[in-house]
Amino acid sequence: MxxxxxxxxxxxxxxxxxxxxxxxFVILCKACKVPSHPEKVPVITVKPHVP
Incomplete structure (x- = not known):
């Protein structure tokens, strides 16, 4: 018994x-898939410095 x-x-x-x-494993896969999309990364727009 x-x-x-x-x-x-x-x-x-x-x-x-x-x-x-x-x-x-699922969390690691999601974390690895996030940087692989370059269209979602450039969210910050670069503003030209005008004097």
Missing amino acids: GLSVWAIVAIVCNSVVSVLILIL
Whole structure:
């Protein structure tokens, strides 16, 4: 009986870790995809300095 409880605990822990790794992977993919679009980067307009 004790072995099955520890097996369930191990499965739950592995599932939680796998979900956290998946979320981290999605966040990293979104972070890497943001700078790859150059049309969204030049938001700041350069104003010419007129004396």
